[in-house]
Amino acid sequence: MSDETDGSANGKGDGANAVAFEGVSKGFGGKDVLCEVSFGVPKGKAMCILGRSGTGKSVTLKLMIGLMKADRGKVLIGDEEIGALNEDGLSRVRRKMGFLFQSAALFDSFSLYDNLALPLHRLDRSRSREDIDKTIDEVLDSVGLKDDKNKMPVNLSGGMRKRAGLARAIMLKPEVLLVDEPSSGLDRITSSEIDELLLKIKNEQKTTLVIVTHDIHGARRVGDEFGVLDGGHLIGLGGADELEKSENELVRKFISET
Numbered sequence: 694m695s696d697e698t699d700g701s702a703n704g705k706g707d708g709a710n711a712v713a714f715e716g717v718s719k720g721f722g723g724k725d726v727l728c729e730v731s732f733g734v735p736k737g738k739a740m741c742i743l744g745r746s747g748t749g750k751s752v753t754l755k756l757m758i759g760l761m762k763a764d765r766g767k768v769l770i771g772d773e774e775i776g777a778l779n780e781d782g783l784s785r786v787r788r789k790m791g792f793l794f795q796s797a798a799l800f801d802s803f804s805l806y807d808n809l810a811l812p813l814h815r816l817d818r819s820r821s822r823e824d825i826d827k828t829i830d831e832v833l834d835s836v837g838l839k840d841d842k843n844k845m846p847v848n849l850s851g852g853m854r855k856r857a858g859l860a861r862a863i864m865l866k867p868e869v870l871l872v873d874e875p876s877s878g879l880d881r882i883t884s885s886e887i888d889e890l891l892l893k894i895k896n897e898q899k900t901t902l903v904i905v906t907h908d909i910h911g912a913r914r915v916g917d918e919f920g921v922l923d924g925g926h927l928i929g930l931g932g933a934d935e936l937e938k939s940e941n942e943l944v945r946k947f948i949s950e951t
């Protein structure tokens with residue numbers, strides 16, 4: 694682990710973290726899905742969350758964007774506790790964030806263009822049509838969908854929907870980008886193009902990334918830090934080299950590229 698991450702992956706909220714969990718627990722129907730989970734994602738770094746299906750990876754992202762509230766502990770975006778914000782505060786903090794849902798939720802009755810134009814227009818009603826068109830063309834080009842903007846979501850393939858969802862998440866150049874399984878449903882080439890795009894966003898825009906993924910090759914290309922969730926606990930946290938030497942076999946399996 695580098696010196697830089699050494700001091701900040703401890704979930705203590707030292708100010709250098711863009712996102713942090715401090716002793717976060719979250720359960721449903723009396724059963725804990727997350728149990729006192731703590732970690733921090735330093736500004737401008739990428740954290741990849743790994744783990745079996747149903748271990749709380751999507752729940753972790755939903756807690757970050759305030760779609761769910763922690764039962765115990767704190768979820769911090771910068772130095773703001775997301776669970777303690779009122780609606781105005783939540784909207785303000787969310788404006789700094791982009792979120793790609795696992796299902797790449799698009800509005801089915803709107804074209805791809807309108808799916809992207811809607812949030813742009815809603816955030817800034819004075820924005821000109823030319824400016825909106827330019828932003829949409831640029832972002833669709835970056836995800837390889839520039840010729841598809843007039844299509845309806847039903848006419849997009851699963852992978853295209855995923856890329857459309859990513860376009861919407863990155864369009865406003867968020868400070869923090871949360872991505873739930875960017876490679877699911879994508880072929881290897883498209884999937885690695887998405888990884889390169891995430892890397893570019895991290896390097897050029899200094900965006901902090903939190904990525905939930907099952908694709909370890911992509912994760913190791915983009916990620917600085919890795920967290921492995923199992924049974925409600927973070928059983929591994931650190932750099933790839935460090936986790937490869939973990940005493941926990943499951944951690945070694947998740948981080949291994951073979």
Ligand SMILES: Nc1ncnc2c1ncn2[C@@H]1O[C@H](COP(=O)(O)OP(=O)(O)OP(=O)(O)O)[C@@H](O)[C@H]1O
Pocket residue numbers: 721726744745746747748749750751752753795
């Ligand atoms: N709103 C909810 N109400 C009740 N249970 C929920 C809710 N959201 C998630 N859960 C439960 O929490 C657990 C973790 O769900 P989560 O979606 O975080 O899994 P995951 O790690 O993302 O899995 P996958 O890799 O399959 O996407 C599951 O048992 C799920 O059923």
Ligand SMILES: [Mg+2]
Pocket residue numbers: 750751752795873
């Ligand atoms: Mg999930």
